[in-house]
Structures are given as structure tokens and as C-alpha cells.
Amino acid sequence: MKLVLDKKEPVADGVVLLTLRDPDDSPLPAWTPGAHVDLVLGDGLVRQYSLCGDPADTSAYQVAVLRAPEGRGGSRHLHDVLAEGQLVEVGDPRNHFELVEARRYLFVAGGIGITPILPMVAWAEAAGRDWRLVYGGRTRSSMAFRTTLEQRANVEIRPQDEYGQLDLEASLGDPAPGTAVYCCGPESLLLAVEQQCAAWPRGALHVERFSPRTVAPPNSAEFEVELARTGAVLRVPSGKSVLDVLEEQRVSVLWSCREGTCGTCETTVLNGTPDHRDSVLTDEEQECGDVMMVCVSRSRSTRLVLDL
Template structure:
């Protein structure tokens, strides 16, 4: 789907907010807090960005993009090439960061990780749930949407140059029954939050990553087979190739985007065998069931996998 870039505006140092609408004014697909879309910037430059607008507004979608000079080129394209009035192709929305039902919510955001948290806060407020946001960033001026968040008593703004790193021990040192913890931000923050939540009830912590876990693809790489359930065709997956590469070479079309196990686009149902999960999307509980896998990075613990392809 191609959408019109209606507005592009700075919302903090290094962050621009894009507002996109259907060029004919048609309603846009429904989405829920935590969802993201793919922006197809060029033929081979596709990036995922969290939706940060109002899910009830079907006339537009909004994403905020941080300029990352050391990144892979997506953010620089958004900042330097995209202009208001251009058509931008999108795919999605998809959601692997759904807001679960809970008594109360503790939101922890680092930098641009605030984007998926914004609609979650709106939903929690609308449902009259107890909530709290602890929002960290490098500097106050770099923290997007700070002005609209500061008026809330439940919001704590922690610029690192003023207060240092977030005090996660005081936040997470004592597990709280009935509290769902949602965290999004840079990998060091996510890793630290996961460590501090180790003693919390199972399923209490929910994280979304912008890049793969550092150890996600560790482990032996063996050759194995995949059986495509729709045709019964059996394919060999060499140790140096992914399932995605093999099935695409066999002529099977599979939606994919990041090819590093973070976006969830290539999620595929597993009908038989035991996946070796190497993604950074599925929760531990989802991985234990073995019902689905990200075929761009994950492999097999069994000699053969049967996939719903």
C-alpha cells in the first residue's frame, strides 16, 4: 500500500514524526498499541517503525524516526530524502508487542523506544488502569514527545546527562504480582531490564527490540530438512543458509523484511519437528510451544521441520 507523506516535523533533536494518509482518503488498516509497519524506502531498503499515533484514527498513521548516523541507512533516508507530498510504500501493520490485560503497568522507555509506549499509555488511561512511565534519554532535548508526557504525575523523565542511568534496582528489585512490565529501547537497557526481572512472575516482562540480541544466533549450525506441507516437497537447508533463503530459491514466496529476526514478518507455522529459535521476537513461552518460527534466522533441533508453506 502506498501512502501520502502529509507531514514531516521534528519532535526532538534527531527525531522526525511522519504523518501518512491514503492518497484517496480511504480508511487505513486497524492496529493495536505495540504495532509496527514496514516502510519500503527503496527496493532493498525496508525498515520497521512503531506506530505512535491514535489507533482509533483510521485516517492516518504516525511513526517517529531517530537519525542514526551509524545505522544501515534507513533513518538517514527518512531524514534526508523523504519529503512531504511523496508517496511511501508501507506493509503491515503487525504486532508482536501486544498490551496484555493486567492490574497495573510499568512502562520503561529508552530514547526512541518511547514510540510504541505512547499508544499503550493511552489505552491504559482509557481503561482506568494504574500505570507508570519511566523514560530515559541522553539529554532532555533528545527525548521525543517529552512535552506531552511531562504533565502526567505518573511520568518520570530521566535525562542521562542530568540524572545518570535509570535506577533499575529500585524499579524492579521487588517483583510485583499483577504488574506487567513493558520495555523498549536500546539493547543495553533491554538486557539490564531482563536481568532485573529474572525473579518476576513468568510472563510479566514484555520487550521489543530494534536489533537482534547479541547472542541470538549462537549455537551449532547443522544441515537439516524442511518439508513444505502444501506440496510435500522436501528441501535441504545447508549449514550456511537460512530456511528463508532455501524456500525462496525453491520458488516459494514468503513475506520477509529485516532478515535478522527482529520484525516478525517471516513468522511461519511449524507443523512438525522442533525449531531452534534464534529470533529476538518470540517470548520464551512462545518458543517453548514450538508452534511458529522466524525462518530468516531460526534453524532446527530435529532432522526435519514440517512448515505450513
């Protein structure tokens, strides 16, 4: 869908908040806390950004974008090129970071990782749930939405230049049954939280990554993919992904990141055992093996049957 950039405003050092609306003021597709959208920026640039506005407001989407000087160009385009009044192609919301039902919530955000956490906090507060947020960043001025959040007693604002690294041992403490932990931020923070939560009940921790996590090398052996809807059998050699082979055969599969972080290419597996390489599915979802991200994941069995 084509949306117009209605407003572009700085909300922290190096961070701009974009407000996108339908040109005809039509309501936008609904979304839930944790959802993200694709922004199609032209010249092959497609980037995913978490929605950080109010899910009840169907008149606009809001995303906050951190300038990444050493990135691949998406943030620079949004900071320096896209102007108010211009149209931008926006994909429908997708959510691989949904809130689960829990008695209490502990949110941990690092830097721009506050964006998917912000509507979660708003939901938990409106629902009367027990919740707490630990929010770290380089400096106070670099922390988007800090002034909105720091007024609340159950929010800890911890800029690194004042407090050092987040004290995750103190923040997470001992495993707390009934508590869901949600974390988003740089990879160093995610790894530290994962380590700290190793003794927590299985499924208590939920993370969202901006870049692919480091995983062991995939099974490089070639395998076959059977397309259940047509009966076609395709060979996937060691040097190509399932997505590469599907595209060569003109099999239509939606994709965006090609690095296993956005979830766009999620495909149902009807038979066989995927070798998961993505950074989207939880450990439990990967063990179930009924879906896979065809842009990065391969196969542990000689053949996969996909719902294509």
C-alpha cells in the same frame, strides 16, 4: 499500500514525526498499541517503525524516526530525502508487542523506544488502569514527546545528563504480582531490565528490540524442511537459512529484516523442533515451538514440517 507523507515535523533533537495518509482519504487498516509497519524506501531499504499515534484515528499513521548516522541508510533517507507530498510504500500493521491483560502496567522506555510505549500509555490511561512510565534519554531535548508526557504525575522523565543511568532497581523494585512490565529501547537497557526482572513472575516482562539480541551460536547441522502443502522436501545446509532455501525453490514467504526482529517471516511449524534464533517470540512462545522465523531460526530435529 501507497501512502502520502502528509506532514514531517521535528519532535526532538534528531527525531522527526512522519504523518502518513491515504491519498484518497480512505481509512487505513486498524492497529493496536505496540504495532509496527514496514516502510519500503527503495534500493532494497525496508525498515520497521513503531506506530505512535492514536489507534482510533484510522485516517493516518504516525511514526517517529531517530536519525542514525551509522545505520544502514533508512533513517537518513526518511530525514533527508523523503519530503511532504511524496508517496511511500507502507506494509500493514503487525504486532508482536501487544498489551496483555493486567491489573497494572509499568512502562520503561529508553530514547526512541518511547514510540511503541506512547499509545500503550494512552490506552492504559483511557481505560482507567493503574500505570507508571519511566522514560530515560541522553538529554531532555533528545526525548521525543517529552513535553506531552512530563505533565503527568505517574511519568518519570530521567535524562541521563541530569540523573545518570536509570535506577532500575528502584523503578522495578520487588516483583509485583499482577503487574506487566513493557520495555523498549537500546539493547543495554533491555538487558538491564531483563536482569532486574529475573525474579519476577514468568511472562511479566515484555520487550521489543530494534536489533537482534545476542544468542548462542545456532545448531549448524544440515536438516530437512518438508512443505506440508506440496510434500516437497528441501535440504537446508549449514551455510544457508530456511528462507534462503525457500527462495531458491521459488516458495513465496514474506520477509523484511532477515535478522529475526520484525516477525514478517513467521511460519507455522507442524512437526519438528525449531532452534529459535529470533528476537521476537517470548520464551514461552519459543518453547511452544509451533511457529518460527525462517530468516534466522534453524532446527534441533532432523526434519521440520512447515505449513507451506
